[in-house]
Amino acid sequence: MAFLELSKVRKQFSNVAAPAVQDFNLSVERGEFVSFLGPSGCGKTTTLRMIAGFEHPTVGKIVINGKEVTGVAANKRKIGMVFQSYALFPNMTVADNIGFGLRVAKRPKAEIEPRVQEMLKLIHLEDKAKRYPAQLSGGQQQRVALARALAIKPELLLLDEPLSALDAKIRVSLRNEIRAIQRQTGVTAIYVTHDQEEAMSLSDRIVVMSEGRMEQVGTPFEIYNFPQTQFVASFVGTLNRMQARVADPSAGALEVEGQPLTAARAVEANRGETIAIALRPEMIHLAKGTEGVEMNHLNGAVEETTFLGSIVRTRVRLRDSVISFDTFNNPNLALPQRGEMLSVVFPREAILLLKGPSAAQESAV
Amino acid sequence: MKRSTFWGLFWVTLAALYLFLPLWGAFDFSLRAERDVIGFASYTRAFADDDFWRTFTFSNQMAFVSIIVSVLLIVPTAYWVQLKLPHLRPVVEFITLLPFVIPAIILVFGYIKLYSSPLELGPLTIFPALTNTDLSTNVLLIAGYVVLALPYMYRSVDNGLRAIDVRTLTEAAQSLGAGWFTIMFRIIMPNLRAALLSGALLTFAIVVGELTLATFLGRPAFGPYLQQLGQHKAYEPAALSIVSFLLTWLAMILIYFVTRGSNAQVTGAH
Numbered sequence: 001m002a003f004l005e006l007s008k009v010r011k012q013f014s015n016v017a018a019p020a021v022q023d024f025n026l027s028v029e030r031g032e033f034v035s036f037l038g039p040s041g042c043g044k045t046t047t048l049r050m051i052a053g054f055e056h057p058t059v060g061k062i063v064i065n066g067k068e069v070t071g072v073a074a075n076k077r078k079i080g081m082v083f084q085s086y087a088l089f090p091n092m093t094v095a096d097n098i099g100f101g102l103r104v105a106k107r108p109k110a111e112i113e114p115r116v117q118e119m120l121k122l123i124h125l126e127d128k129a130k131r132y133p134a135q136l137s138g139g140q141q142q143r144v145a146l147a148r149a150l151a152i153k154p155e156l157l158l159l160d161e162p163l164s165a166l167d168a169k170i171r172v173s174l175r176n177e178i179r180a181i182q183r184q185t186g187v188t189a190i191y192v193t194h195d196q197e198e199a200m201s202l203s204d205r206i207v208v209m210s211e212g213r214m215e216q217v218g219t220p221f222e223i224y225n226f227p228q229t230q231f232v233a234s235f236v237g238t239l240n241r242m243q244a245r246v247a248d249p250s251a252g253a254l255e256v257e258g259q260p261l262t263a264a265r266a267v268e269a270n271r272g273e274t275i276a277i278a279l280r281p282e283m284i285h286l287a288k289g290t291e292g293v294e295m296n297h298l299n300g301a302v303e304e305t306t307f308l309g310s311i312v313r314t315r316v317r318l319r320d321s322v323i324s325f326d327t328f329n330n331p332n333l334a335l336p337q338r339g340e341m342l343s344v345v346f347p348r349e350a351i352l353l354l355k356g357p358s359a360a361q362e363s364a365v
Numbered sequence: 366m367k368r369s370t371f372w373g374l375f376w377v378t379l380a381a382l383y384l385f386l387p388l389w390g391a392f393d394f395s396l397r398a399e400r401d402v403i404g405f406a407s408y409t410r411a412f413a414d415d416d417f418w419r420t421f422t423f424s425n426q427m428a429f430v431s432i433i434v435s436v437l438l439i440v441p442t443a444y445w446v447q448l449k450l451p452h453l454r455p456v457v458e459f460i461t462l463l464p465f466v467i468p469a470i471i472l473v474f475g476y477i478k479l480y481s482s483p484l485e486l487g488p489l490t491i492f493p494a495l496t497n498t499d500l501s502t503n504v505l506l507i508a509g510y511v512v513l514a515l516p517y518m519y520r521s522v523d524n525g526l527r528a529i530d531v532r533t534l535t536e537a538a539q540s541l542g543a544g545w546f547t548i549m550f551r552i553i554m555p556n557l558r559a560a561l562l563s564g565a566l567l568t569f570a571i572v573v574g575e576l577t578l579a580t581f582l583g584r585p586a587f588g589p590y591l592q593q594l595g596q597h598k599a600y601e602p603a604a605l606s607i608v609s610f611l612l613t614w615l616a617m618i619l620i621y622f623v624t625r626g627s628n629a630q631v632t633g634a635h
């Protein structure tokens with residue numbers, strides 16, 4: 001049995017019509033690092049707060065380590081929590097903050113002090129033990145918050161956008177530190193973020209959420225390479241999404257803006273129907289004219305070229321659709337010019353057939 | 366000099382004169398207790414009176430208990446409203462303003478009417494008449510003081526609570542295993558230090574100077590003493606007024622430094 005189990009969890013706030021979370025089923029193994037990824041308001045925090053015990057599910061069951069905790073109070077769950085705003089106790093020193101949970105549990109002093117030292121060492125802040133939170137930088141405060149949460153040896157560590165109040169550079173170094181500490185302690189972690197890069201780089205598995213639902217659960221590799229819904233495709237990575245008309249379902253023949261394409265597999269739709277497809281930008285190249293017939297071609301006019309240093313991002317417009325793709329910078333080649341007609345090529349496997357809400361709804365996301 | 370600066374100075378000077386002239390008058394008057402001598406004779410005499418010390422001590426004790434009671438009553442209430450019932454905040458604010466609308470005389474007559482006879486439910490006496498003993502009358506007096514101080518104490522505490530992230534701190538403490546008692550006394554109260562101090566000093570100022578409640582409940586408080594003194598003597602009340610002004614100012618300066626200190630700690634080194 002999994003370490004953490006959420007089954008059929010639903011949360012309905014009394015003053016809102018749409019449920020904040022619905023039909024949430026998830027099993028997390030011991031020691032796993034799982035991220036909840038999704039746009040603002042999709043229910044990530046609400047789900048996390050139900051696991052923590054700050055909210056109670058309207059329907060459904062939460063089991064931690066074989067014990068049902070659905071009705072258990074937050075302060076009886078032994079779950080470590082790290083907040084976006086750090087939430088350190090301003091009236092206590094760093095050491096007192098870290099030792100708070102142990103003091104509440106009435107552990108002997110002989111146990112608390114070494115544990116606090118151990119935690120300070122873990123976050124490399126041994127010299128700041130006597131400081132007050134207001135005398136630390138944001139990154140340092142968040143490390144103290146992490147140490148405070150881990151000091152009680154929680155069964156589960158929950159982190160709600162712990163890095164989003166920090167600036168970009170610290171964000172990257174601290175997220176690596178969080179992951180290293182999580183590996184070192186072996187604690188099971190749930191990490192909420194709306195930053196896909198953060199989720200990708202940290203997680204064993206990612207839960208992509210939208211409007212209170214789980215859209216897809218999988219490893220970062222699966223989520224990125226094989227998005228199953230339009231939403232996942234649009235939210236993760238920088239996919240080119242477009243509408244295609246089905247020309248021949250069994251042969252995988254499609255048409256985009258009047259130009260023929262062939263997918264690697266059969267299409268589950270009827271002839272003449274419009275479906276959503278996506279193209280991975282890293283699989284698209286400029287045509288050299290030497291490609292075989294098994295490659296797909298699309299022609300359009302250059303709308304914009306952006307020089308990003310090591311790579312050049314080019315946007316090509318085909319009537320209503322836009323394809324964006326990256327090429328490596330090459331000082332010997334001229335950049336494509338605005339208005340220039342181009343042909344791009346990509347293999348059949350580059351076409352992802354998406355299911356999910358129709359185009360009209362999709363464009364609103 | 367620019368016109369605006371001139372008028373600014375003008376109004377400030379006018380306000381200062383308005384405030385300080387009577388005070389200076391009282392001070393000057395208090396120094397002339399003996400014919401043709403400027404000196405502190407009225408102060409010495411006022412402090413030499415046993416009744417002064419008795420009533421002053423009594424009022425201080427009442428103030429101390431009133432402060433404790435109102436903190437224990439108001440901090441959890443304001444905390445709970447902020448945490449769980451934010452939509453009730455306007456109602457609570459309105460209630461805390463009632464003492465401004467209802468004069469103390471009405472309050473004290475209400476108390477006397479209600480509590481001067483035992484409260485009985487059929488054959489059962491729920492509590493005896495509270496005005497029978499000094500101790501139980503003091504209870505009534507303190508209850509009244511807590512009501513009078515309510516607007517000030519509530520506002521101080523509420524402002525203090527708004528300055529900290531009550532909800533997240535509560536949840537952080539809960540996730541670390543803390544119960545309500547621990548949260549209240551180890552997290553919330555210590556972080557309201559400055560707010561509680563200013564609320565307490567205002568309560569103190571109100572209680573020590575209060576006249577109506579103490580007079581009608583017949584308790585030997587400082588307010589009635591000062592008032593009686595004023596009817597028989599001229600210089601001593603002036604001297605005591607000056608002393609109480611100085612005490613109040615001392616309190617204000619204390620509030621100023623404590624709040625400033627805590628702000629520096631919160632917004633300090635980032």
Ligand SMILES: Nc1ncnc2c1ncn2[C@@H]1O[C@H](COP(=O)(O)OP(=O)(O)OP(=O)(O)O)[C@@H](O)[C@H]1O
Nearest residue numbers: 013015016020039040041042043044045046047194
């Ligand atoms: N206490 C509440 N009462 C009513 N509605 C709520 C409450 N908390 C959250 N909601 C609603 O539930 C939905 C999900 O909110 P939630 O905070 O879980 O989103 P989120 O994914 O964490 O978003 P963000 O990335 O902005 O933090 C939102 O529509 C929100 O308005």
Ligand SMILES: [Mg+2]
Nearest residue numbers: 044045046160
């Ligand atoms: Mg959130």
